[in-house]
Amino acid sequence: MKKAFVISQFIILFAIILMFNPLTNIFLTNYYANKYSLDKKYFYRQIKAESSFRCFAYSSAKAIGPGQITYKTAKYMDNSIQKWQLWLPWLNIDLSAKYTQYLLKKYQNNYSLALAAYNWGETNVDDKIRYHQITIITNLNYAFLFKNIGETDAFLKKILG
Numbered sequence: 001m002k003k004a005f006v007i008s009q010f011i012i013l014f015a016i017i018l019m020f021n022p023l024t025n026i027f028l029t030n031y032y033a034n035k036y037s038l039d040k041k042y043f044y045r046q047i048k049a050e051s052s053f054r055c056f057a058y059s060s061a062k063a064i065g066p067g068q069i070t071y072k073t074a075k076y077m078d079n080s081i082q083k084w085q086l087w088l089p090w091l092n093i094d095l096s097a098k099y100t101q102y103l104l105k106k107y108q109n110n111y112s113l114a115l116a117a118y119n120w121g122e123t124n125v126d127d128k129i130r131y132h133q134i135t136i137i138t139n140l141n142y143a144f145l146f147k148n149i150g151e152t153d154a155f156l157k158k159i160l161g
Helices: 002-019 022-035 040-051 071-077 083-087 089-106 111-120 122-131 150-160
Strands: none
Touching (some): 022 040, 022 089, 040 111, 040 150, 071 083, 071 089, 083 089, 089 111, 111 150
16 A cells, blocks of 8 residues: 555656656647647747746746746637646647747748747837838848847847847
8 A cells, every 4th residue: 555655656746747847848849839830940949048948937027937928918819728827838838839820920920020029029019010111021030120129139039040
């Protein structure tokens, strides 16, 4: 009886370590990139840039988990989400991928604009596009628009090169 209890506790501990391990998050990143038809290379770099695949990453902007998604953004993507669920890496990365897919559709599959919006916010990017009277071209890198936005500029360089 005691041996069975110890084994069951070991299995539970192993499962928890496996679920919240950065290596598992790498696997999840690839899985959700496929699920949402995202460029695997860019989505991998996005999650790496956001959190280095750490489950318990938390920012001063209150962004949570591997995808560094805020509760407000999560609610925007899934109204049934509860804040505590953002700490579950599989759900966090799923929502991050879903939001990235949404942004890509919004910005005509332009990764530089979608990623800038992911990092800096849609409203800010929309204002920038309007201000510069940009006509979105899918394969054009608009990173130059964000040179004066330090964090977003660095984010885009990490992902797009």
